[in-house]
Amino acid sequence: MFGFAGFGRTAASLINLVLLIVPLMGLTIGAQSLAGEREQGTLAYLLSQPVSRPELLLGKLVGLGSALLAALLLGFGLSAIVIAWQGGAVEAGRYAMLVALSLLLALATLSLGIFISAWSRSGALAVGLALFAWLLLVFVGDLGLMGTSIAMKLHISTLFSLTLLNPLQVFKIATVNSLRASLEILGPAGIYATRTYGDGLNWLLFGVLAAWIGLPMVGAYIRFQLEGDF
């Protein structure tokens, strides 16, 4: 069928669901990790072992990331089984892309959660901050950007660049781009992005997500090195 794929409200609600749930998972478990262990004393005990601090941070990212991956794979896997059982063939490539992007989003928000955790005095504070960050990324940031765009008549390139600051929007744009092979569905700004970046768009989006995974970890490491007391 000439690659026809409906991209209606159902797809929209799925993306919405991922945008609501996955960052919540990533941020909260990330936030609990270091601050919670610091409160319990296990962090100090871990650091008294022959491990370095970067190792510990990376271990947290990998370990919690694996837990997230398992949860996501469980969810997507169950769905795939039900779909297959119902007699449908799963469009493997597209499906895998969605899972992969969800995982990247999970890692990005996990990394942000770990960052918050590293800079928080207590686990409760970290979780509170993480929830605030979630609210910021999911609602407040976008609403603010919409308002700013209307009030200041932001140029389309500025609007698009600012949107890329939000890893959730990056995930959404990348998902739309992979499901649709174009961003025109997102209106003028989407067309602008498709025309401006062309094939490089995917790399740009992946790059931003990768930066969202890497930079908060660097921030957490800096916190560990700056204030070495546990």
Add this chain to the structure above:
Amino acid sequence: MNGKAVQFNRHIKKNLRSSALICALFFLLFAVKSAAQESSFDLKAAVSAAQPGAVIDVPAGVYYGDLAVDKPLHLRGEVAADGSRPVIDGQGKGTVVVINAPGVILENFVIRASGNVIDKEDGGITVENAEDVQLLNNRLEDVLYGIRAINAHRLVIRGNYITGKRLDIARRGDGLRLWQSEECLVEGNTVERVRDAIFWFSDGTTVRGNTFHDNRYGVHMMYTDRMTIENNYMLGNSVGAYLMYSKNVLIQGNTFQQNRGPSGYGVALKDMDGVTVQENYYLDNRVGLFFDNSPSSVDISQAIERNVLAFNDIGVLMMPAIKRNILRHNTFLDNLEQVGVKGGGSRPGDELGGNGWDGNFWSDYVGYDATGEGVGDIPYHAESLFENIADRHPNLSLFFFSPAQQAIDFAAKAFPVIKPKPKLTDEFPEMAPVLPTAMPQTTPFQSRMGWLAAGLLIGATAMFVGQLRDRRLVIGNYRTVATTPISQSPILQSPITSTPVLKGDPMLTIKNLTKRYPRPGRAWWSDETITAVDDLTFELPVGTSLALWGVNGAGKTTVLKCLLGLLASEGELRLNGYDLRRDGRTARRFLGYVPQELAFHNDLSVAESCRFYARLKDVSDARIPVVLALVGLTGQEKKAVGALSGGMKQRLALALALLADPPVLLLDEPTSNLDAATRDEFIDLLMELRNGGKTLLFTSHYADEVDRLAERVLILRDGRLVADGVPAEVLGTQRLILGSQSSRIASVTQQLPNSGVFDSLPVVGRHSSVVNYSAEEPIR
């Protein structure tokens, strides 16, 4: 999607494929043949010699140059056994075939390589001032324009394949171009990669069963009344059909799919009157059906019925103040925006009220049908604040699919003040799609979204439940368990994978160790500090044991934490020759640490904890039963650490510290969690370890413990070393002074000289229970 449309589309696809195959085949054949097989038959001569009304059968071969047909002839290409047909090659100049006599039939030719001049309209075939001409089953390729008709009434164009030169869309010519040619029939053609199929002043023309693919406008018409556009397939054009300035047009049974150019309409109606639009599919276009000033006359209304608008960005888009279109029994399925107002209009809401919207199916309708008559009992309202905003500020479409979009719509529902007027109201929404017996259902991917969502929720739930379980174990009850006696087996005989190399003596060197904390409650700009450890210097030879003694807050634990790298500090710290800061990771391999506050991962079992730390220390799992036996935890392997008693945790801590059989043990109040009996065993074990060559650095509150275990004791007071000596002497002195003076060690220790003064004092308090250091600290 499936059903009728699918079959139709598959059919087209198959045809496209096979024709592409044939095309490739032909191309190959001609590449080989054109030079060799220049036909001996002279086509131009035959045409000029023929009588009007004659039939000329043209053998396969290549004929050059422009061919003019100026009398009624039937030119019939002979299709060879291998499928090849006669080729008329324009050699890149002018128009290849020009017909200006009525009744000409041109059949089974390949016509190619026209000129390239846009303003001369170079093309494949031009029919001018000639009626009743028929162009049948020809193949036009590499032409700028395809077929041009000027004053060519009742022209029949049937079964042709037309594809343009490979040019940018702005420089292409039209595939079909009919000018003042009435009652024509365009049927069963495939037209691709051209600009438009355009019809001007050609009333009564029928366009039926064609495929228009990858063009600018599939069908573009102006001033052409009574046109019928029927059962065509328009795929991937910029616009499917753009109809302008005409009356009484029927658009029926077509499929408009993925027309997503800059304007991207399936069908656009501009200044049209009396259009009937029925039983068409609009799939995945940017806009399904666009109305611009149509109908334009005040006394005309138009019927839009039984269409399916599915998966378009916008199902139906209207300019503000469009009126008198009656939409009934249409299916609006999963369009991102079911109905939109272009530019948002001047008055939000109600711009579309002048049209009839009753009796359609809306996939986002949330009403019900209690009476079972197939019509919803409450009206359908198309109202979305975000859509209204996006209509006015198209840039914000970038935020489609985001929770923020939903938040805006939710807010509009919750606070009627900001709720927009509905764009339209359907008083009698249908409960089920109308037209299609085989409606284009959701695509496979679509229908699975629901399952995906469900799965995702389950995954997330599993994760959070896992976390809760974690918490429960942390809170979990600390059951007391009968303790087993601590094993007496000599630890040095136990197997170990990595034996650390001892290279330094003294084992531990501390020079000028100073630790300052920020003063609690200081202003953020201030750099006030309190000094927890002040210029401490001592050495620890291999195999010796040293106790740190002092009140709470004297800095004992701080010293240990500085050694472990848990606290940043000043001064020199060396262990076994390694700098404890620079090579901390390596140096800690020679350390076993038992913290004062025991903190383990409570959800792990004892065995799992051991395996975890064994891996961190790079030790074989074979060591685990050995150290567990040593501390008397054999049999507790499966118990969750969170469920262990304080004493058992203490044993576990020692077991973990001994995993790598390190030469140095740092013990912070190692027996504080133990009952008296176990404490004795524990101290015996530590003594055995010391006698086996371990270097011990420990803090303690217990005088007897220090006395038995330590060869040397340092007394700290406010982070400063105030006494250094053999335990019996130093401790005895303290007891003596404590007994004769006050209970406050403050006054005591201030009077203590550095060392050596009390050597002659009597030894007391060996195996005494507890020394009370200060009023603040009760007897333990």
